[in-house]
Amino acid sequence: MKRYDLIIVGAGPSGLSAAIEAAKCGMSVAVFDENAKPGGQLFKQIHKFFGSKEHQAKIRGYKIGETLLSQADEAGVQVFLNATVAGIYLDKEVLVQLNGAMEHFKADTIIVATGAAENMVTFAGWTLPGVIGAGAAQTMMNLYGIQPGQRVLMLGSGNVGLVVSFQLMQAGCDVVALVDAAPRVGGYGVHAAKIARCGVPFYLSHTITRAEGSDCVTGVEIAQVDEHFTPIPGTEKQFDVDTICLAVGLSPMSQLLKMAGCEMVDDPRRGGQVPLVAENGETSIPGIFAAGDVSGIEEASSAMIGGRMSGLAAAAYLGFLSEQDKDHRLAELEVALESLHQGMFAPGSKGKAIAKTDEGIEVSQSLLKKGYLDDADLKRFIRSNKTELTNKKSGVHPVIECTQNIPCNPCQDACAKGCIKIGKTITALPQIDEDSICTGCGMCIASCSGQAIFLVDEDYEPGYASITLPYEFLPLPQKGEVGTALSRSGQPLSTAEIIDVRNAKAFDHTALVTMKVPADQAMTARFYKS
Amino acid sequence: MSRISEHPILGPTETGPKVTFFMDNQPMSGYAGEPIAVALKAAGVMIHRYTQKAHEPRGIFCAIGRCTDCVMIVDGIPNVRTCITPLVAGMKIQTQDGVTPLEVSQ
Incomplete structure (x- = not known):
């Protein structure tokens, strides 16, 4: 032996x-x-x-x-x-x-x-081919290079459900909806925001009532649930999908x-x-x-x-x-x-509703219910709208849409100018040092694992602002092309012109795409669709 | 389902050599070394087996060899977990019906 x-x-x-x-x-x-x-x-x-x-x-x-x-x-x-x-x-x-x-x-x-x-949940039709675990989706697309499906509905809004939804889109699949029986998004708000701005609708307090199809999945029906997690008759919605992905713990x-x-x-x-x-x-x-x-x-x-x-x-x-x-x-x-183990997602806080950040700011309910910060919630966190910045001279500056106390701090080391401060407690919300001068290098954007940092220039041209955003999809937009600027909820806002695309090795596959949008959208446009 | 030719993070998908295998006697192609289930998915096969009592279809579920929903008859051996068994040129794969081959495949 x-x-x-x-x-x-x-x-x-x-x-x-x-x-x-x-x-x-x-x-x-x-x-x-x-x-x-x-x-x-x-x-x-x-x-x-x-x-x-x-x-x-x-x-x-x-x-x-x-x-x-x-x-x-x-x-x-x-x-x-x-x-x-x-x-x-x-x-x-x-x-x-x-x-x-x-x-x-x-x-x-x-x-x-x-x-x-992985845990599973049962519903009518849950054994049909086409109902898969979120881990199965990751295995297929990230190890073996095959799309798990073309049109996918994700059940579960924990970090696995959110991350895998994003990865499905990176693999070229359509994520038609993200569904969770819980009344709040369970995972990091930044993960939710990056799929919401691609236009994925969130259905919290909803569950799957049945998978449709005889030989394999051809559709899915969801319904709203009451406080006892029982489906409410009359609230059913149907989606044509070929894949149902389960991320339920x-x-x-x-x-x-x-x-x-x-x-x-x-x-x-x-x-x-x-x-x-x-x-x-x-x-x-x-x-x-x-x-x-x-x-x-x-x-x-x-x-x-x-x-x-x-x-x-x-x-x-x-x-x-x-x-x-x-x-x-x-x-x-x-x-x-x-x-x-610090912050809002500490093991001891599991399942608890948290009202305020460590800094005493009321948390965004729209982020928890719909996956994105709405304009009213945003104002509590972002003071970078240029008119509100006291020492801002001109040009680009970072806008950090990181509103939960999560253990993460690469952004503060990313800026050579020391523009971003988190401090010793890594769950603290990043603060922008208004006296530092942003060179627009974009390292903060690429270093943010939550893709929550944008570079904004409200005065790019008379009447126009520029927004630089992280982009991890193919095909990459090309400089000079014209497409649509999307809001945080993925709604089309206006036409946008791509004025720069950067893909340096130091960005590690997070391309930095800069678009030109009407000036009044400087604080609302957050994604681009070709 | 389509294969991902180029991924924004992972780059081009690396594959083994293209090989022919047989699914219920029909020739199909896949890449040697990839899981049988992946080759079948790329070829559009969703049903791997039928349950013994209720004759219900089953396919890929966990894709990591844990749930055994994707088992098929491979080169005459039943209950082979296709999600973790590498594809080999000339393999004979059959839809499993209970624990025997589906009639069409015999």
Whole structure:
């Protein structure tokens, strides 16, 4: 029986992070993953991540995956693919289905980083071909280059539903509506805003009543729900779609931990049945750890920190790392994790209605109900309409439509002129320093993972303003072409002329498109349609 | 469904060599190494199997080998998860009816 100091189940963000830390301490590490490719869900994450520099913010998920794989390789981690762990037995014996046979391995420590599985909801017709999970959509379009459908309805307004809706549009699909039974958008407002301005209508307090079709999905019916989530007769709406995408949450895949005899607990806030764990991931069984979504649903950035913590704790458990060094390094990681757990979307705030930002500004209800900031709400947050700026000389300036306390701060490092300030608390809303002079370089636009920064020049030409916006679709508009400026809700406003298109390498595939619009639309036009 | 020839973030889609396979005896083409389910989707096949009791159609659902909704008969072996099984030239794929091949495909 082959023996390892540490066996890790799952080669996703937390498993690989744990493996890297443990191997660097000198442990022999084997990682088993049932998939043909390592990286878990990271290679399907094509958006820029939130957080700060230490969390690899503004780097796209699949790039983070590539970095983790090369670090694991350098550290000497052995990754077994197509290797399904079927059981964890007494004295840390691990049974693995490998190359068509069952093989036994012996570990001195184990980290279970199996992640999570998608939840489902049932409705009439939900088993028809064409009803898919949001993860399935990501797999098809971002790994294998195929459109999951042509016309798609998305159920679920959490970050997964919002991000995947945007990715569907990037893959060239039409998203006809975003539906959620909850009365408020569950994910980040900035993610909602970037699909709302493409014209996707939001139906909050709505649910799917049935999928239509005999052999596969040909349509879908939704209806408004009352406070008990019961559909209200007479409120039905029908859409012709070929695909219904479900993004209704995740459940930890914690079965192996239960089988190993770890003490489990049902915790709805963590997504279901999870092991009882210490902060470093240690379960009730000494030497067995849980890291990432399996110990509570969060996202990849915190999963990577959790993985590193477990890797260090496993190393210290076997004496590969002194207790002192372990405590020191864990304390650093705790600070990094803690900063992700701040703000309106902190684990403790799940499901709660929040009335005001940390700054004391009343939150935008239109953002929560319709996915975009309406003009009245906007005024509370944006003071950059030039007439209201005291020291503004002339020319371009950033307009930041970031109105929720989310853990993210790359914009403040992006500006070489120090124009944007967030401060030490990374969930604080960005502030614009009116004394700084904006050069219009656009780095702030490209660095904003939420695509919430625009450069506006109210006096571009007499009677006309220019607006520079982030653009991540194909085909890219061409300089000189004339199309339509869209509002935050995706409504056509006026004709717009493209006056500049920038696509520098430093922007990492976020093109900067500048359009010329009538001056009175400087603060309303936020997207462009060819 | 159409393939994405160029993606705004990921660039051109990389594929293996083009190969022929057989779906219920009909020749179809796909790219070697991609999941069978992807090749079928590109060819417009939505139904992978029918359930044994109610004879209801099923297709791709999770696309990561977890739900087993997309299983088909591949080279004579039933219950193959097509979403995680790579396509190989000349593969014989059959719509599964319960646990046997659908009549048309025999």
